[in-house]
Amino acid sequence: MEQINLFFNENLLEIYVLLMAIFLGFELISRVPTVLHTPLMSGTNAISGVVTLGGIILIRSAESTAYLQLVLGALSIILGMINIVGGYAVTDRMLKMFKKEK
């Protein structure tokens, strides 16, 4: 119980931020029209590529001889970068196709 109390006191701001982020996510999406659901999905999918930041920090905090960590970290960056580059590029390609009536 004490640990839980401590956790809350230490991370109160983070908890507020997370709750607001959840709320913001709900609000932002509920107003997107059906027409744009696919680009929206692939666009937010690209955002989940932020996980790459973790891979970068992981490799940077490794010693230059910790090969297991370096290789796995590089793997996570490669996977994350495919997600980012592919996600944004494909979303852009889709959105370019949406045209107004001439």
Place this chain on the structure above:
Amino acid sequence: MESLVAILYLIAVFAFAYGIRMMRHPKTAKNGNFISLVGMILGLIGAMIQPLDNGDNNYIWIIGAMIVGGAIGLPLAQKVKMTAMPQLVAMFNGLGGASATTIGVVELININNQTPVGAKVVSILALIIGAISFTGSVLAYLKLEGKLRKQWVVPGHNFWNLVIILVMIALGAMISSANSGIGWPLYVMILLALFYGIFFVFPIGGADMPVVISLLNSLTGLSAAAAGGIYGNKAMLIGGILVGASGTILTILMCQAMNRSLWNVILAGKFQAGGGAGSDEDQVMKEITKPDAAILMQYSKNVLVIPGYGLAVSQAQKIVKELDDLLATTGVDVRYAIHPVAGRMPGHMNVLLAEADVPYEKLLDLDDANAALKDTDVVLVIGANDVVNPSANDDPGSPIYGMPILNALDAKHIIVMKRGRGTGYSGIENPLFFHEKTRLYFGDAKASLNEIIAELKENL
């Protein structure tokens, strides 16, 4: 430096949120995507220059990995056909999950007696959620590619579901109380989480894919947020949560469009086939000939096209547009009615028609389409089935009763293009096909449309 990094992350988070916001309208969506990309780049720069307590930076590894990842991702995105879009989005999504899993694994291997419990818990979450999203997405990819048509439910699926979750929680508790990471609980947890993704997507059928894909999308976001928790990285935390929340709401919207609960989609897996009226033996489908179909459309005031997965399968989007243009020259107003769950991912039909240069103003959503249907001369159903099934309105015994549909029967004439006489994917009889107003045109959508276009050209 610390404050510069903090500002970079702040701008990154704002750019993600603002970018999503700009996706509310087709006109601003493209810029929104760009703003979100700028946010991502700033975030990456932040992670590169953020001061760290220890480590040798190893920039060469980072740059190398980034180049490799980019070089793989870009051509994939540029070359894929629009009809293969759901698969590709599923695949990208799965890789994001795999990335989070890898980070979780490394962090858990590095556990020592100083690692705080909180860090262990978020690492475990990143590992589990990421792994589920990874194998789940790969399976979704295979199903969408048509490489995996089987759909099986283990006897006692819900029971095993619970067992796996409980075992993972137990292993998680073991790992979080351990002082070193390498050991069988970690390996078993990795395998179990990977297996769970397969277990969870396997029973779900192709028609329910829009729900699954947006759910997996949301999971990847959550795994990224959990990985952000490991490093206390605000950009990762908030970015991941934004994706998680938005994916969740999109999942709920898709479920509402089918009038089913999320649990029903995930656990029941599939509609119960059969049942409902319309299976009476004496009902017959009435076919329409090529000239009749052409003339009916040519001399109508307006035509409303209702596309479904069949359109995507035969890649007929460009031919539809050709028919549209041809009819427009004779003064027929052609528009399109898009059901939210038509196709295999949210908004699937919109993307296909956009690829064929159909302006988005001509695409009507469910409510507008149903209003327009009352004043429509000809409805042309192309490869859609459940989304126009009137049993959803009037047959309480039907498995899809209560699902909002496009009321095709409100129109004066209905032409249904269909590959064969079968009941389609869900196995539910569709009384619309037997209705006196309805005429069937059998064949592959693309071939059928080409025949009608040829006929129209002769008439003109």
